Amino acid sequence: MSALDRPVWxxxxxxPQWGYGDERARRFRADINRFAATPDESAASLRALAELVQPGEDAVFLAQVPSIxxxxxxxxxKEALGVQMVARRLLPLEDDGLRVLGDADAADMLALATLTEPGPFLARTHTMGRFIGVRIEGRLAAMxxxxxxxxxxxxxxxxxTHPDFRGQGLARRLSAAVTADLQRRGEQPFLHAWVTNAAAISLYKSLGFEVRATVNIAVLKRRPA
Structure with a gap:
């Protein structure tokens, strides 16, 4: 089985510094992300995963190729399907006018992600890797x-992309720039999109991404007593 089949795990x-748990189940820290995972669907792994979810509003996201x-x-x-796509074409590195985002931009990044909902994005999600963005008249327009x-x-x-700045090709430009930088560093870029998001899938295909697999996604909470 490829590591891409269980990317969260x-x-x-x-x-491991991003999360906690053990060899049966792990989840990201609450300020980093909401994903959790197990290495398999054994009874021991499932019990360990359940133990990582607290009563109340706590919820974890699962995303994997095997059935959940x-x-x-x-x-x-919530249960849904996504697609996992991998980059198959080398892109040119073009990042003029793009700025690297960091802690000073954290509040604006969280506000933009909360508004547009690209996926779980919390106070410290931006520390998981390199983020870039475009500011227009001081406002974070896209990232x-x-x-x-x-x-x-x-x-x-x-x-x-903020709704006020859509239609300018910013998502394509930024996606291409992140992908090209990863390729320059010798990494294989991959990504996920909802299977129903035809526009996003079409955009990524135009950048040389190909669908590798269907991904099962679920949001789990503790069952009320």
Missing amino acids: ASLQHQ VVPPGLEAV AGERMRFPGHVEVSGVC
Whole structure:
């Protein structure tokens, strides 16, 4: 099985400082991201995953190629399908006018992600990798960056554009720039999109990404007592 089949698990194994758990189940820290994962669907792994989810509003996201099994004590409050795509064409490195984003931009990045919902994005998600963006008249108009990573692979993620600045090709420009930079560093870029998001899939295909697999996605919470 490829590490791409369980990218969350592979990422948490590669950089354990981002999360907590053990060899049966792990999840990201609450300020980093909401993803959790197991190495398999054994009873021991599922029990360990359930133990990582607290009662109340706590929720974890699962994303993997194998079918998702909901652990006893948890329930799926959302289930959907996505596609996993990998870059198959070398892109030129063109980043004129783009700026690297960091801690000083964190509040604006969180506000933009909260508005546009590109996927789970929390206060410290931007520390998972290099993020770049475009500011127009001081406002963060669009951004894109890196999320999950494991040897030889880095995920392109957090691609979003403020509604006031859509239609200017910013998402394409930023996605291409992140992808090209990863390729320059010798990494294999990959990404995820909802299977229903035809516009995003078409954009990524135009940049040389190809669909590798369908990904099962679920949001799990503790079942009410």
